[in-house]
Amino acid sequence: MNFVFLLVAIFGFFLTVLLLLKKNVNKLPQQFLALFYFIYSVYCLQTYIITEGLLTQFKWFYF
Structure with missing residues (x-):
């Protein structure tokens, strides 16, 4: 399901x-x-990043 995002x-x-x-x-x-x-x-890209647990790889997410 995460791949759909x-x-x-x-x-x-x-x-x-x-x-x-x-x-x-x-x-x-x-x-x-x-x-x-x-x-x-x-929004979909951010949802994918959150659900896959990739927050440590994408530092710009909170910018």
Whole structure:
């Protein structure tokens, strides 16, 4: 189950990049959606780090 958090985080970062690079669309809704996916991806990555017990390897987690 923990591996799913990592996959969702990677996919979310990928979607964020795709949304920010897309042209010919309304910029404001696109940026809000990209921001949502970015925040959700960071949350999933942090959840993966906590559940796997990797806090000693990632010092930036509390920054």
